[in-house]
Amino acid sequence: MVKSYFLHGGTEVFGLVASNTSNSLFDGKRVFVPALEDVYVWDVKRGELTGMWHATGHYHPVTSIARSPSDPDRFAVGYQDGSVRIWSSKSKTETAVFEGHRRAISCLEWDKDGARLASGAVDGEVIMWDVAGESGLFKLRGHNNRITGLVFLSGSTPVSDPSSSTSLPPPSTHLLTTSQDTYLKLWDLETQHTVESVIAHRTESWSVTVIPPSSRSDGQDPDGNVEDPMFLLITTGGDGEAKLWTLSSNILINGPQRASNGQGFKRAIVHIGNLALNTSGAHGKRVSGATAHHYTLRGGISGIAIAFQVGDRSVEVWRIRSVEEVKKKQARRKKKEAAKTRKSGEKKDSEEKKDTTDAEQTVTWLDRLCPWIMLRGSGKIASFAFPPTSNLALFPSAERPAELQILLALSNNSVEVMSIPRPTTSAKWASLEAENLYKVALPGHRTDIRTVCLSFDDQLLASGSNGSLKIWNLKTQKCIRTMECGYALCGTWLPGNKHVLIGTKDGRLMLYELSSCALLQSCEAHTGAIWSIDLRPDGKGFVTGGADKCVKFWNFTAKKTSVEPVNQDNSDTTSFSQKTLSLSMSHSKTMKMSDDVLGVRYSPDFKFLAVSTLDSTVKIFFQDTLKFFLSLYGHKLPVLDMDISFDSKLIVTCSADKNVKIWGLDFGDCHKSIFAHEESVMRVAFESGSHYFWTVGRDKLVKYWDGDKFENIQTLTGHHKEVSSLAVSHNAKFLVTDLMAVRQQKLKESGKEGEVEEAGAVLKQTAETQMAGEKIIEALNLAAEDLEAFANYQSVKASMKDPAMAKKLAPPARSAIFSAFNNISAHAYVLKVVEKVPRPALEDALLVYLLHKPLDLEGTNHKTFALRKRIQGWSIPLVCRILFFLLRTHESQITATNGLKTSINSIQKKLSTRLSKHREMVGYNVEAIKFLNQSLDLQQQGKRFFDDPDLKSVDEIRGMIGNTQKRRKVVI
Incomplete structure (x- = not known):
């Protein structure tokens, strides 16, 4: 007879703020962060989740995010399986899917007009995509390691649009790429070949950023070369260095040029120096990111900031000084040196003075770049981002931000926005301190979750990690309580669903009351870590097992205690204690074991107590007399968890040897040994009222088993790292694993998974x-x-x-x-x-x-x-x-x-006619859109004129006229 089972599927992922698998973006109000296989949109001011982009049936983590410069609502998201999806932030839906890479996407870059998209992968391939046509144009092969940077370049000037006051971005003709193979390459997109390759760093190259000549506020090059303006390139690497390069615009426009001596060709990319970062050196930290940002602040202050991620917790911000500012500094230095010379009475020749004067008048890029501020995050920094400033110039000066803001996405499941003070010439850069404006941290844990447990009514969930205990409402998936604790390893709810008991790594038992968020009692229960807690079936006590080779029994009592509120938001509010009648726990007896205790479990009929120890055995005792009954041996490695069925007839154990064993409690015989997971089996739990049980392991899988037929009912995927905690509901309708959603099972599973040309077709x-x-x-x-x-x-x-x-x-x-x-x-x-x-x-x-x-x-x-x-x-x-x-x-x-020539000629004639009509229709639509854009620009200009705060109203003008000494008749 065929037996039917319930099919389980994923519901929600909660407790997640941001993962560290990709970069993050910031637009001044919202942050776009990776969240495993999804993209979360957070409102940083309110700390609320405003959007989630999820592709149905897709479970690969996000590895890269890029925003279109032409359409702020369009995003490109790269995934670990090599796919690229185009998302609309308004509709929260994907508009296109590109499949061409065989490995994970490492970086994405949009063209200036948003028509093309370049994607780089871990295998060193770069693919150019036509976003409008939703097709791959070509594939560039030249790197043999992870692509770390992509930048579009154009040597031409912006194209003026006669129908609008704005200018169109110049078409991109070249692409700049960096890779962990240490190379910096310049590609010609028309010929699809490499123009020049340079070894950028001694070790892997991690990023590249470009400052074009047209973007510099003063429009001046340090060398004063007007005929051939230079691009400034900045690369960073694992050797702790940030290198400066110049790129010739003439070579981008006219192609390779002969050297002045007639031998060979001019170098397009020239190294001009290194930046002395504050924490770099011969054995400095890795500089894993660099971003150039053009900022416009309130009061007309604008400039270029360059941020470097140095090490794990620091972001060093530099800025570009104007040529006038550098010359003023050189003049001040010259005065100081002259004063020193006069004071010491030393005299120098006129030739040396002339050489010094000529050297000081020469302004280099190293002179123009100066440090601004050092930022330090509260955790390891996964990525950083500046808000876009392309549209800030359209706003009045009063509506622009007063200070520069930067987003820090941290690896501890949080994001924070910092405000950088304005640069000053008098104060030293090391004395400036950034202000932490916003932080999104409460909706998640900072460290790995080690324990989860459900309340008896299945309405609340408690999760514990290193330093925090959080209570979640399962209906809304929101955190309703956050309390400080030690390193939580195990926990349980107490009858009444008002108290939570936590066992910590340092051997403490911590009892919390949820209504007041108060720590009722904390006691040193064990001298080692508490690995397991189990509530007695009668609800009058519990048992604990620890690394001190002891099994301890506890009873619940009621007594008057001083309740101390637990601070949830780390604020400095004044707390007070109050005498009240509250729940307490008292130690009753202790049972010594020969090895460390890893797990304890009562049988539901309150007859037996099972204890798993470090010697890979499980011992069964009578709970009333603690007399030894059975010893279950057979595992090759320690038993990490166990559970007893509702009828007290079966006990299931899981071990680090990847096996699950099902035992009978009557004689202690092993009914079945199952090779359950590819890695260690971390947790096991029976469903209420049946012999079905669940297992989770380090192989990122959750499995559903039939304990009577010894069959695997269902395998659930969805986790991106090892699963270490499990909680099954009392009504057997759902389960929770590490606060990560268990995604629905796939219907079909796919099979297990010399020199090349520089360019190729995009096929997969x-x-x-x-x-x-x-x-x-x-x-x-x-x-x-x-x-x-x-x-x-x-x-x-x-x-x-x-x-x-x-x-x-x-x-x-x-x-x-x-x-x-x-x-x-x-x-x-x-x-x-x-x-x-x-x-x-x-x-x-x-x-x-x-x-x-x-x-x-x-x-x-x-x-x-x-x-x-x-x-x-x-x-x-x-x-x-x-x-x-x-x-x-x-x-x-x-x-x-031969028979196809007539058909091809006929198709060519009719196709030419239809394409001509289609071209006329497209041209008509383009001109209509230009006319509408021109009308919209005129309306916006008029609105900005009347919204100007400097304009005075009619009443103000009349008041000014009335205050004059001599009255005159004025008609307004």
Whole structure:
């Protein structure tokens, strides 16, 4: 007889603020942070979660996030499986999916106009994507290690738009890449080849940032070269250095140029010096990030800030000084040196003075760069980000921020926003201190969760980690209480759901009351870590087991104690104690063991006590007399957890030897030994009222078992690290593991997983593309059958001599699929199926065809371009894309087939006509959009004019006139 089981699926992930697998972004109000496989949007001022981007059925962690410079609501998110998804922050939905990388995405970079996207992966490949066309353009292969930096470059000036007051960004012609293979490469995007390669650092290169000549406020280069303005490049590496480079604009525009001596070519990238970072040196820390930020503050203050992540907890911020500021500093230094010379009475030659004067007048990039402030996070810094300032110039000066803000995403599951004070020339940079404006930390733990336990009504959840105990409402998934504690290892709720008992690593027992957030009692229970706590079935006491080889028994009592409130937000509010009647615990007896105690468990019938020890055995005692009853041995490594079934007949144990054993409590016989996980099995728990049980392990899996048939019912995935805690509800309807959601089981599981060209096609065959190709083939076969049946019907009808009989001839029956789509034509049905294929996967799906399939599709396209009124609304770009891809792929077969030349020529003529009409329509729409943008700019300019705070109202003008000594008649 077939036995049915309940299928379990994931519900929610809570207790997560931000993970450290990717970079984070900041727009001044919201932060966009990675949250395992999702992206969370936090309002940092209110500390609330305002959005979550989740791709259904996708469980790979986020590894990179990038925001489009042209559309602030469009984001590119890279994942560990190599996919790139385009998200809309308004609708919180994905608009496109790109599949091309075989390894995890390491960095993303948008083009200035937001039309193209460059993605770098761990395997050293860079792919250029056409975002509008939703397709891959080409693949760049030149690095042999992780891509760490991508920057688009353009040597041309911005293009002026006659229909708008703003200028369009210049088209990007080159790409700058850095990798952990120590190389800095400059790529020509037109030829798809390397222009120049430079060894940037002695060890791996971690980042690159570019300051173009057009972005500098004074527009001056230190060398004064107006004919060839230089890009300033800054690279960082694992050797603790930040290096400065210059890049020639003329080489970007005109290509490689001969050297002045006529031998070889000029170097496009030239090293000009190193920055002396505060914590770097010969054995300095790794400089893992660099970002150049153009800021505009209140009062018209603007400039360029450059931030470096130095080590794990520091961000060092530098700024670029103007040439005038540097010359003033040189003049002050010269005066001081002259005063010293006069005081010491020393005289120097005129030649030395002249050389010194000439050297001081020369301004270099090292002179213009100066340190600003050192920022230190409260934890290890995963990434940092500045808010965008591209639109701040449009706002009045009073609405701009007073100080520069920066986001620090920390590795301890929190984010904080800091305010950087304005730069001053008088104060030393080391004396400046940043202010912590906002912090999102309460919704999660700072360290790994070691214990979770559910209340008896399954409404509340307690979770403990190193330093904090949190109480969660399971309906809202929000933290309602946060209390300080030691290093929590185990815990349990007490009857009444008003108290929580925690055992810590230092051997303390801590009893908390939830209503007042008070620590009722804290006692030194064991001299070692408390590994396990179990409540007595009668609810009058509990038992603990610790690393001091003791099993201790405790009773609950009521007594008058002094209640001390626990500070939840670390504020300096005055606390007070109050005498009240509260719950207390008292030690009753102790049982000594031969080894460390790892677990204790009462049987539900209150007859036995099971104790697991470090010698890999489980000993069963009678709970009333503590007389030895059974010894369960068979595990090769210590038993980490155990549980007893509701009827006290079975006991299940899990061990670090990756096995789960099911024992009978009547004779102590082993019913079954199961190899349950690929790593250590950390926790095991029975479901209430059954012999089904759950296990979690270090292999990131959660498994559901039948204890009677010894079968694995279900395996749940979703965790991205080892699972160390488990709690099953009392109503057997859900379970909680480490506060991370257990995602729903996948229906289908996939199988286990010399010199190359610099550029190549972007192709990646997946199960989805295979299915899409099969659907297209099925549609073509169905359309061919329908067309053939209709052609036979027409021929039979034409061959009939009696017109009356010909009219009565019934047409052939069509497939039910055509009827489901409102009896559409065969050609329209094929196009409808093709339109449902995702654009990035279209070319991969077309590769499924055999040779005769593209010929059939070309015939279909030939009929598609027939000038009929009923096909005027068909997608011309899609049909052209299919046709051009098939022509490129099967060029040799098509040229060898003489019968296709006539069809190709016919398609070319009709395609040219249709594309001309389509081009005219697009041009008309573009001009209409330009007109609308121009009207919108005029409206915004008028609004800013009338909103100017310097403008005086009519009443103010009249008051000013009235206060004058001589009155005059003024008409307003």
